[in-house]
Structures are given as structure tokens and as C-alpha cells.
Amino acid sequence: MSAPELRVVGLGRHFGGLHALEDVSFAVQPGKINALIGPNGAGKTTLFNCVTGVIAPTSGEVRLGERRIDGLPQHRIAALGLARTAQNLRPWREMTVLENVLVGCHLLGRSSFLGDLLWLPSSRREERRLRETALERLEQVGLADRAEELVGELPLGQQRMVELTRALASEPQILLLDEPAAGLHTRETAELGRLLLVLREQQLTILLIEHDMSLVMNVSDHVVVLDYGQKIAEGTPRAVQADPRVIAAYLGEEA
């Protein structure tokens, strides 16, 4: 199964006078781990929001294969195979681990409101199937024994794993991760890195925003660097690391 290519073309987004993104173009390489890096405020999350339909870009296009997807509602973009996790942790804290993953399975089902209300045989069958799928997913990541616990009661590292499992449960073609390693300790970050490599082996396309540079440099195939809303570099981790503009952007910020 070859995933369609995700591309942004001349993407721009203004908030009043603030140019959060300006004329950004790049292609996300299918079946690879792509990283989007840049100093704070570079526009990384804004770009994610434009791609996933949270906000519409003010100029430019987002394309999935031949299809233009900018401006589509969020749930439609999700249905096209784009799943994302958010920077500020957003699993449903009042729902159990299993229920969170089941919400992630939403797109795998097609039961109707009326069918669910009347608990028709088709709804019942589908519910059983989704539960099996969700439990399988939890077993794969070692969270099956916590299935009935409320997510809000888990430690942060496990909450993040639930969030990731939820995103993967919709069987996406492209996975967008916004700072998945934030708040994780070194061991958990290493596990996350291994998981990303496993997912790449399964031909999943990944676009990753991350501040943890050792994670980015270890797992990424392709890196795009943003600064002040513009793309300043793009290439292999090694090439990007050596790029003087990237060094200036990072040192300039940290000095």
C-alpha cells in the first residue's frame, strides 16, 4: 500500500499582522520519518493546524496526493488518513484507556445514531469488533492491563502512550506527532524512538515536531527547519545539522 504524498505549497498563515507562516513549501516523504524542527514560535504547530484542518491557511495549499485538503473540516481530513497527537496532552481524561482507544477507532466504524440508539444487531457486531481491535492495540503497547483505568489517573508517560495508541487506532496513513517526547524521561524517550522506527517499518509516514534533538537526529530520515515562519533548511539530519543558517537560528535563540 503506497500512501499518497502530503505536500504543502506556498503555505502562509497570518494572525492579524503576525506572519506565523510565510510561503512554506515542502513534501513529506512517504514511508519515512520526517521531522519539523525550529526554535519556539517558528510556526511548527501552526503548520500542523493548517494541515489537519484546525485552521485554514491564509494562502497556499495543502495537498494529499492530487487532492487539495486545506479548508476541509477536521473530521474529513482525519477520514482521509491523517491522524495527529497534540502538544498539550489531550486524551480524554474522564474516559478509560480502552474508551480512549475506542474513540480512536471511530473512523473504523460506520454505525448510525439510530442504530446505536436501538442497539441493532449491526451496531452490536461492530461494537464487538471495535473492542477486539482496541484491546489488540493496547496489548501491542503493553497497556492491556490498564484498559479499565481512567486516563487521567495514569502517569504522564503512559498517558502519552494512550494518546499515540489512540491516534494509531484509526489506521492512519500519515501520523503527525506534536512534541511526543515532551515531559518524558530518557528511558521513555528511547522507547518512543524505537516505536517510531517500528512504525516506519510498517510503511507509516510520520511527520514529527520535536525539540529533543537527539531523538530527531537518531530517528529522522528527513528534516525540515522553520524559523520565523519560513523554511530555512531541508535535508538529511546530517546536512541540516551542518547548515550555518540552522546553527545561527538555534544559537541566536539560545544566546
Added chain:
Amino acid sequence: MSRTPWWQGRAVGLVALGAAVIAFGLFVHNPYYQNLAVTIGIQGLVALGLGLLMGWAGQISLGHAGFYGLGAYASAILTTHFSLNPWLALVAGAVSTGLIAYAVGRPTLRLRGHYLGMGTLGVGLIIQTVFVQWAAWTGGPSGITAVPPLVVGGLALDTDQRFFWLVWPVVLVALLLMGNLVNSRTGRALRALGENEGAASAAGVDVPRAKLAVFMLSTIFASVGGSLYAHYTSFVNPSPFGFAFSIQLLVMVIVGGARSVWGPLAGAAVLAALHQGLATAAIRVPALEGLEVVAYGAILVIFLIYRPQGLLRPRRAAGPRAEGETP
């Protein structure tokens, strides 16, 4: 695979309530309590619908008394002016209420926040004004009298006891349907969007559509409750369908527990009992007249401060928070 033990299954609660209903119907012959039970059933049905909207989808309606009134007036007008069969009138009322809810909900539910609250507040007030002003059909402030009773197999449901046997099975069916919905894919989507709309959209939930569907269902519950009310009392006028009753429904949901399927029914029982109690007391002590509103306000404040989850706990009780679990 983990399974819920049978004593926690939802069928158990329904069977227990069903048994209680049968026992009450067979052994309680005091008209005062029969009337109270019917009132709790009717208002409980409306509160259950509002609870579905508030507790699960996190949306608010400040005009549910209006939708309740639509059902009541639809039944009263169609059966008196057009001599329509009461059952058909009930269905016609439910369908038209659902359509009105669609028209109100479609624009307001696209927006986040309290727009539905404002929209329904306005619609509730408009509906009541129509009941008062459109006198040719509604009888104006004096209302419509001689609404015929519902008939089952030749038996007119014109006594408290007979009506009891209709209302409570309807409540049981409503509880059954709600239990179905809440534990389904749709129900999970509603709870997900109730807690975080953005995350629900990202998971592929069509948020405006889901909100609209649950809002319509919620108003249909209200409308059926209203139709039952009209045939039970055989008389409708505008006063029970105003803003005050919308607030009363809100109090029922919060007191009973919005996040529990059964909560609003418990809330309806508490408030109806309180209402009857105060009304009885006011006959002897006239100074108590009008105290009801104060009592509702006080109850609401007390609950929101000390027991915001309501009388009945959420479906899955949250255990003690494990503080300091994260290093």
C-alpha cells in the same frame, strides 16, 4: 477480555426499576402518591433527555420547557381542533419538535461555547409567547381544555393509576435507549466531544452533526413528555412551559447527576417531591407561597459547591486520584 460482573450490568438496574414500578402499580392506591409518581415519570422523561444533552455531549439547553410545551400543545391542538387520534398527535408533536430543534440547532451548534444556551433560551421564550398570543389555536392564557385521554385497546387512560401504567414503561424504554446510546460508538463520540471538541474532530468525529442529532433526540424526549402531560391533565395553558420550568429541569439534571444515565430521573423525583411538599405546606402556611424558587436556587448552589457530580455517581466511579504517581 474483561467483562463487567453481572450485578453491575445495566440490565440489572432496569429489571430492578421495572419490579419497583410493578409493585407500586399493584399495591399503592393512594391517589396522592399515584399523582406524584406520574408527575415524576413525565418530568423525569424530559429531564433524562436534557441529561443526555448536558451530561454526555456537554451542551446546554435553557429552553427545554418550550420543547416540552410544543409536545403538549401539538397533542392538545391536534386532538381538539382536528380530532386526530392522540397517539398520532403524540408522534406528530415529536416529529415537529425534532424539526424545530434541527432548525435551531443547525446554526447554533456549529459554534462552540454557550451559543446553544443563548439560542435555546430565546427559542423557549418565543415558544411560550406563541402559546400566549396565538389565541385562535392555543386558547391564549386560558389554554385548551377537554384534551381527550390516550386510549389503549379500548381502555381510556383517564385515571392516575391507568396513566401510571403508561408513563413508567415509557420511562423504562427511555432508560434502555439511553443506556444503548451511551455505551455505543455514537455515545463515546458524544462524550469525547463533550470533554474536548477539537480532539474529537481530530479523531474523525463529525462534531456538528453529532451535536445536532443528540440535541434533536433530547427535544423529542421533551416533546413526548409534553404530549403525555397534556393527555394526563386533559388541560394545557402556557404557564408550565416557561423559563422557570427550563431552570427546574436544569436543577433536576444537576441534582441527580448529569454524568449518570439515571441521575436526571433521581433529580426529577427529588424536585417533584419537594414541589408537592412545599405546595401542601403552603396551604397551611401561606407565607411559604413562592418559596419554591428560593429553594431551587439554594439547592442548585449547594449541589454545585458540595456535590457537582450530583446524587448519582458517574457510570464509572472515579477512584481516589493517585497523587504523586508521576515522579
